[in-house]
Amino acid sequence: MDLRDIQSIRAVIARGKRWDVIFSLLGLLALMTGVLTFVALFADMTIQGAPRLSLDFFTNFPSRRAGEAGILSAWVGTTLVMLTTAMAAVPLGVAAGVYLEEYAPKNWVTDVIEINVTNLAGVPSIVYGLLALGLFVYQFGLGQSILSAGLTLALLILPIVIVATRESIRAIPQVIREGAYALGATPWQTVRDHILPYSSAGILTGVIIGMARAIGETAPIITIGALTFIAFLPPAPYQETLPFFNFDWLMAPFTVMPIQMFNWTSRPEAAFQANAAAAGFVLVLMTLAMNGLAIFLRYRLRRNIKW
Amino acid sequence: METTANAEQLVAKAQAQNLSFYYSDYQALKSINMTVHEKKVTALIGPSGCGKSTLLRCFNRMHDLYPGNRYEGGIRLHPDNTDLLSPDVDPIEVRMRISMVFQKPNPFPKSIYENVAYGLRVRGVNKRVILDEKVEEALRDAALWDEVKERLDDLASNLSGGQQQRLCIARALATEPEMILFDEPTSALDPIATANIEELISELKEKVTILIVTHNMQQAARVSDFTAYMYLGELVEFGATDQIFIKPQKKETEDYITGRFG
Numbered sequence: 001m002d003l004r005d006i007q008s009i010r011a012v013i014a015r016g017k018r019w020d021v022i023f024s025l026l027g028l029l030a031l032m033t034g035v036l037t038f039v040a041l042f043a044d045m046t047i048q049g050a051p052r053l054s055l056d057f058f059t060n061f062p063s064r065r066a067g068e069a070g071i072l073s074a075w076v077g078t079t080l081v082m083l084t085t086a087m088a089a090v091p092l093g094v095a096a097g098v099y100l101e102e103y104a105p106k107n108w109v110t111d112v113i114e115i116n117v118t119n120l121a122g123v124p125s126i127v128y129g130l131l132a133l134g135l136f137v138y139q140f141g142l143g144q145s146i147l148s149a150g151l152t153l154a155l156l157i158l159p160i161v162i163v164a165t166r167e168s169i170r171a172i173p174q175v176i177r178e179g180a181y182a183l184g185a186t187p188w189q190t191v192r193d194h195i196l197p198y199s200s201a202g203i204l205t206g207v208i209i210g211m212a213r214a215i216g217e218t219a220p221i222i223t224i225g226a227l228t229f230i231a232f233l234p235p236a237p238y239q240e241t242l243p244f245f246n247f248d249w250l251m252a253p254f255t256v257m258p259i260q261m262f263n264w265t266s267r268p269e270a271a272f273q274a275n276a277a278a279a280g281f282v283l284v285l286m287t288l289a290m291n292g293l294a295i296f297l298r299y300r301l302r303r304n305i306k307w
Numbered sequence: 308m309e310t311t312a313n314a315e316q317l318v319a320k321a322q323a324q325n326l327s328f329y330y331s332d333y334q335a336l337k338s339i340n341m342t343v344h345e346k347k348v349t350a351l352i353g354p355s356g357c358g359k360s361t362l363l364r365c366f367n368r369m370h371d372l373y374p375g376n377r378y379e380g381g382i383r384l385h386p387d388n389t390d391l392l393s394p395d396v397d398p399i400e401v402r403m404r405i406s407m408v409f410q411k412p413n414p415f416p417k418s419i420y421e422n423v424a425y426g427l428r429v430r431g432v433n434k435r436v437i438l439d440e441k442v443e444e445a446l447r448d449a450a451l452w453d454e455v456k457e458r459l460d461d462l463a464s465n466l467s468g469g470q471q472q473r474l475c476i477a478r479a480l481a482t483e484p485e486m487i488l489f490d491e492p493t494s495a496l497d498p499i500a501t502a503n504i505e506e507l508i509s510e511l512k513e514k515v516t517i518l519i520v521t522h523n524m525q526q527a528a529r530v531s532d533f534t535a536y537m538y539l540g541e542l543v544e545f546g547a548t549d550q551i552f553i554k555p556q557k558k559e560t561e562d563y564i565t566g567r568f569g
């Protein structure tokens with residue numbers, strides 16, 4: 001073959017490019033499998049649940065009559081559990097991540113811990129449920145409360161928060177760290193003034209992605225004994241007298257969105273299926289909203305950070 | 308290898324004494340003896356990997372940030388004759404006395420003002436009046452004040468590369484260090500910015516002792532009073548810059564200076 005023959009060069013290029021076309025079509029197909037499945041499911045749920053979506057649906061307690069049943073206790077429960085989860089998982093996860101990156105000596109002990117943390121992210125959520133049932137509900141006597149559920153989900157997303165914290169800390173160039181140390185900063189001053197502010201976008205994103213996962217968790221919440229039917233709200237967090245707020249709600253029984261859905265889907269009446277679809281629609285929207293918030297915060301917080 | 312070429316009074320600011328340094332098992336510096344004179348510019352030159360940056364980073368104990376590093380011998384800082392490398396001396400104390408400017412400008416992703424003020428904040432200075440005054444003084448000394456005085460609250464990353472490096476110099480100056488270490492400060496800059504930094508370094512020696520690593524021999528010739536030529540972790544020759552460049556004592560130094568090697 002004449003390596004300088006322009007015709008044969010073109011033929012070789014054309015043959016090579018054919019594979020580009022084939023692969024890009026296959027790739028597009030693979031991508032669409034996931035995207036279209038989700039879109040179809042979401043559309044189906046929306047169509048089925050749309051007639052039930054009204055303000056009443058959000059302000060009514062569940063009921064024996066499908067037409068009057070709502071998700072009030074479920075969305076309030078989910079919100080409070082998520083709040084508790086965040087309050088527990090963020091300080092623990094961020095502190096652990098900062099310690100591992102900035103303080104811990106690099107030796108085999110920290111290597112083992114590191115592998116363990118990564119593995120924790122793969123532990124099935126039902127296992128966390130069993131752990132929490134034994135530990136939080138019975139051992140610590142926290143009962144089947146919002147606090148138990150929040151702590152359980154916090155454990156579940158702790159590895160996600162730790163890994164996100166470490167990765168965003170690692171993205172900070174070493175010269176920035178050295179710049180702070182060279183001015184005589186202590187490790188804590190470096191962490192407080194530089195490491196945490198510059199990694200906060202990544203950490204927040206990790207936290208929210210973790211929460212978006214936790215919000216749909218059903219198994220561990222059922223395991224610790226969340227109610228499937230509840231027609232009252234936890235006590236209000238505010239009061240008339242000093243100090244004007246209280247944490248009684250932490251110990252209250254509760255239910256959450258996915259359990260409410262699960263409850264409705266297990267009913268034979270078609271009307272409840274519509275309720276389940278409507279609740280599913282709300283739950284997916286909550287998750288999407290959290291992911292949207294993550295993207296927004298990442299954009300806002302990173303705007304000023306350039307290396 | 309002390310030089311006696313200069314007639315004026317020379318005062319030792321820092322002295323490396325039998326200084327060796329190990330990255331785990333690898334010996335990067337081999338028994339270095341060298342004097343850095345007060346309010347003079349001392350340049351470290353040599354081919355890549357000769358240990359000049361490693362030596363520089365001994366002076367502010369930067370190596371302590373990483374595990375497995377080990378010093379032997381000492382660096383005496385005068386007038387108090389403190390051994391900077393002694394385990395009893397806190398590396399943070401050393402870094403408060405000796406500041407550093409890095410190879411690539413590394414301003415914090417904060418405002419211009421906060422970048423300069425950071426070293427003072429670390430030292431517990433938070434009064435606005437004092438900070439304002441020190442920040443202005445440092446920026447003036449770094450020849451950056453006129454360019455940034457209208458926009459101190461702008462992000463440092465909006466400055467050009469040369470301005471960023473002068474900002475880093477201002478940051479290092481603000482805490483009134485006894486000595487400043489420059490680690491190839493112009494290697495990421497264009498020729499004009501480089502010339503500005505070199506001019507600045509020549510002016511700064513009125514106030515502060517300077518130790519500078521450079522891969523650029525002409526730069527060493529232009530800015531320094533003393534030059535040390537290093538090769539494979541050893542100090543080959545040390546002396547007044549004129550003497551090193553015009554009449555080096557050693558064949559290796561001459562080969563490097565004349566470009567036959569390295």
